[in-house]
Amino acid sequence: MAKIIIACCMLALFAIAPAFAGTKQISGISAIVNDEVITNTDVDKEYAQVQKEAEKLPPSDKIDLRNLAINRLIDRKLVEQKIRELDIKVSDEDVRLAIEDVKKQNNLTQQALEQALASQGLSFPQYKVQLKEQLERMRLMSQEVRSKIQVGERETREYYETHRADYGGSSETFHARHIFFKLDPKGSAGDTAKVEKLANEVLVKARGGEDFVELAKKYSQDPAAAKNGGDLGTFKRSDMLAEIGNTVAAMKPGEVSSLVASPAGLHIIKLEEKSQEKGRAFEEVKDSIEEQLYKKKSDERFNQWVKDLRSSASIDIKHP
Numbered sequence: 451m452a453k454i455i456i457a458c459c460m461l462a463l464f465a466i467a468p469a470f471a472g473t474k475q476i477s478g479i480s481a482i483v484n485d486e487v488i489t490n491t492d493v494d495k496e497y498a499q500v501q502k503e504a505e506k507l508p509p510s511d512k513i514d515l516r517n518l519a520i521n522r523l524i525d526r527k528l529v530e531q532k533i534r535e536l537d538i539k540v541s542d543e544d545v546r547l548a549i550e551d552v553k554k555q556n557n558l559t560q561q562a563l564e565q566a567l568a569s570q571g572l573s574f575p576q577y578k579v580q581l582k583e584q585l586e587r588m589r590l591m592s593q594e595v596r597s598k599i600q601v602g603e604r605e606t607r608e609y610y611e612t613h614r615a616d617y618g619g620s621s622e623t624f625h626a627r628h629i630f631f632k633l634d635p636k637g638s639a640g641d642t643a644k645v646e647k648l649a650n651e652v653l654v655k656a657r658g659g660e661d662f663v664e665l666a667k668k669y670s671q672d673p674a675a676a677k678n679g680g681d682l683g684t685f686k687r688s689d690m691l692a693e694i695g696n697t698v699a700a701m702k703p704g705e706v707s708s709l710v711a712s713p714a715g716l717h718i719i720k721l722e723e724k725s726q727e728k729g730r731a732f733e734e735v736k737d738s739i740e741e742q743l744y745k746k747k748s749d750e751r752f753n754q755w756v757k758d759l760r761s762s763a764s765i766d767i768k769h770p
Contacts, residue, residue: 479768480767481523481766481768482764482768483524483528483531484528484531484763485764486527488520493516493520496519496522496523497516497519500515500516500518500519500522520767524760524765524767525756528759528760529587529590529759532594533586533587538586538593539586544582545578549578595751596744596748601744605743606736610732610736614729617730617735618728618729622686622687622699622724622726623684623686623725623726624686624699624723625683625685626685626698626721626722627662627681627682627722628672628694628718628719628720629656629662629666629670629672629717630671630714630716630717631715631716631717632671633645633716646709646716648669649718652669652718653718656706662706663679667679687699691714693712694710694719701719702724703721703723703724705720706719707720
């Protein structure tokens with residue numbers, strides 16, 4: 451059964467490890483944070499969690515995971531202390547409503563939720579405690595970080611214009627025709643010269659204003675040219691051979707190219723039309739961009755906020 455999504459967390463700092471009931475064994479001290487202790491047992495549990503998260507990372511990113519675990523616990527401890535300092539409260543009703551929301555999002559009955567939690571090693575009462583702690587942290591985030599962040603329309607529009615490709619608004623499409631002259635790779639130099647001579651003669655005609663469609667029907671060695679007048683249809687730059695795609699991208703509608711060499715032979719290309727895909731309108735994606743920018747700013751501000759907490763805290767890390 452899939453893991454239950456309990457709420458939206460911003461950072462690994464908010465990761466919650468299962469807290470099993472039972473007698474706590476005496477453990478050595480790994481760190482002291484403003485007179486509150488982080489034990490070696492705490493670090494061992496967090497280290498195990500960090501190792502799971504790092505399983506898919508390359509070896510170079512797995513250096514000093516235990517130190518990472520200690521620092522995550524220190525940051526979490528500082529957040530817990532700040533919650534108490536600001537007297538942030540979450541009621542039983544808040545927890546109940548959050549659980550109902552979890553059940554609704556995951557389409558779960560109460561029984562199915564408890565079964566899913568059991569598969570993760572959690573009882574329902576333990577889950578309620580953890581969810582309450584997480585809601586407290588989210589309220590702290592809202593009070594200390596998110597409420598001080600603004601994303602304006604100008605910033606949102608600038609992002610939209612810079613990332614038009616993400617919304618389908620930067621792809622050009624082309625409608626072109628070509629006259630094709632086949633070159634035999636095993637042919638003699640004389641044969642090649644004859645083909646090039648004919649191609650240049652046809653190029654003069656095309657650039658001189660003669661009907662391109664009729665020239666393609668008469669001279670092109672593209673089998674379909676007799677029917678479609680060398681029509682290549684509508685395409686994106688990446689859809690064609692690089693030599694053709696790059697050529698049309700630099701042309702203006704109505705323009706006839708010089709001879710273009712490709713692995714197949716020589717081409718004379720006429721660009722009939724160039725258009726820009728409209729993509730999704732700004733108003734259609736505005737809300738999602740605002741949310742994306744808001745989250746990015748929140749992450750950055752939160753990281754700085756935690757650094758400020760650390761700089762003003764008394765932290766003593768013990769080294770065994």
